Amino acid sequence: MRILEVSAFYTPYIIGGAEICAQNLTEWFTGQGHEVAVLSAAPQREHESWGTPLNGYRLYRVGTPHIYPVFQASTAPGWKKPVWHLQDIYDPRNEAMFERVIADFRPDFVHIHWIQGLGYNGLKVLARHDIPTAITLHDLAYVCVRTTMFRGDHECVRQCRGCRLSMQAKIGYLADIPRLGFISPSRANLDKVASLMPIAQYPSFHILNPITYPTPTTPHLPSDKVRLLFVGRLENTKGIGFALELLEPLAERYDFHLTVLGKGPEEDALRRRFGQHPWVDIVGHVPLQQVADTMAGSDLLLVPSLWMENSPGVVFQALGVGLPVLASDKGGLPELIDPGRNGYIAPAGDVDRWREQLVSLLERPEQLQALREQASSSTAEFDYAHLAQKMLDAFAIIRDHRRPAKGL
Known part of the structure; x- marks a missing residue:
């Protein structure tokens, strides 16, 4: 089968698990012939x-007509963002680029x-x-232009007008x-999208992201100090500020150290705000191997997300090396954590409950x-x-499931 994987971000330009998943699947599909x-x-x-040609597959890394490249989305000035999103939905040059790629590669899926x-x-x-297509919903991008339904320091209780209009255009396509x-x-995540967008009539599948991570090169050694770890993007939605503010007063009473990677x-x-404290080390972005080795030397992973997380790869990377997880109760996190067995769940943003735990x-x-x-x-669950x-099996079902157009 000729498979075209579409991911605006792709190695080495990686910001999260979606891009790692795209790379891993590309390499696995290639290895399967x-x-x-x-x-x-x-x-x-x-x-x-x-x-x-790259590692047995082909790479189309293209320029786009957007007012700024997607890589600058977090730093672009606010006035440019509406223009960017209009271009992302309507600019005919996007279609022309897709046509060229399709004509050159001729994918079956x-x-x-x-x-x-x-x-x-x-x-x-x-x-x-008429190319059969599977869309992996890594976030809420089809129902929210910010992809998170999170604005400022709180979740959106409903779609704003801009998100509704954007969604309607996507539904039409x-x-x-x-x-x-x-x-x-x-x-x-699937249920959230389905509550806002009529996708229930299409084949839908719950499949964890197939992601491989490096094996730690160092063993886990006991320590008198409790070693806490946060791995993720340093932004409000991930709750890292919440966690640091929560831990700050506890550092006067307990012996722990928090490593922040990302x-x-x-x-x-x-x-x-926190860099002067001896109990925390904000390291920055590090290679995946260093993440794995740091996990091996840690006692607890903190995932204090404030938004509706999907299924963060960092959680099953941690569980895969036996690192317990304390996570918020948002989105797909409770699907991964069995309280008392491989970690604990606490209500997102609830200072008292998180402190208690x-x-x-x-x-x-x-x-x-x-x-x-x-x-x-837990490792067998993430084989x-x-x-x-399971992804390939889902592709086969989608390929054979034809329905009349204009029915979404």
Whole structure:
């Protein structure tokens, strides 16, 4: 089968699990004998490539007509953002680019991870050519222009007008694709999208992201100090500021250290506010191997997300090496955590409940070793080859499921 993987972000330009998933699946499909190509965005003109052979597959890294590249979305001035989103939905040059890629590679199947930044109206090209298409819902991009339904420091209780209008345009494009299906790493994310967008009539699948992570090169060694870890993008939605403010007064009573791995728009502010404390180390972005080794040397992963997380890869990377997780109750996180077996769940943003749970673990750190031993039994749930094969099985169902257009 000739499979086109679509992901605006693609290695080495990675910001999260969706891009790692796209890369891992591309390499696995290639290893299984499929012809595979990747369509992604180029940060600058000098990064562009056209069907370039790479590790057995082909890479189309293209420039786009947007007022700024998708890589600058978090730093672009506010006045440019509405223009960017209009271009992303309607600019005919997006369609022309998709047409060229389709004509050159001639895929039998298209798998979309992240089309925002390449152009949603590229979906019209897939419809015109009747190419069966699977969309993995890594976030809420089809119902929210910010992709999170989170604004400022709180979740959106309903769609704003701009998001509704954007969604209606996307619905129109999707409705023309005769063979279409949706995949979500969490049931919570799938249900949320389905509550706002009529996708229930299409084949839908709950499949964890097939992601492989490096094996730690260092063993887990006991320590008198409780070693806490945060891995993720440094922004409000991830709750890192909430966690640091919560831990600050506890540092006077308990012996712990927090390592923060990741980068993001809040990094400089967090360094100014908390960087002088000896109990925290804000490291920044590090390679995946260093993440794995840091996990091996940690006792508890904190995932204090304030928005509706989907199924963060950092959680099953942690559980895969036996690292227990304390996570918020948002989105798909409760689907991954079995309280008392591989970690604990606390209400998102609830200072009292999070403090209570952390104090319990800091006062009785022997609980963490018991959780570690039980967390190791979770690894079978995240078997990479099994999940990748489930993806292929879903593709086959979508390919054979034809319905009249304009029915979404």
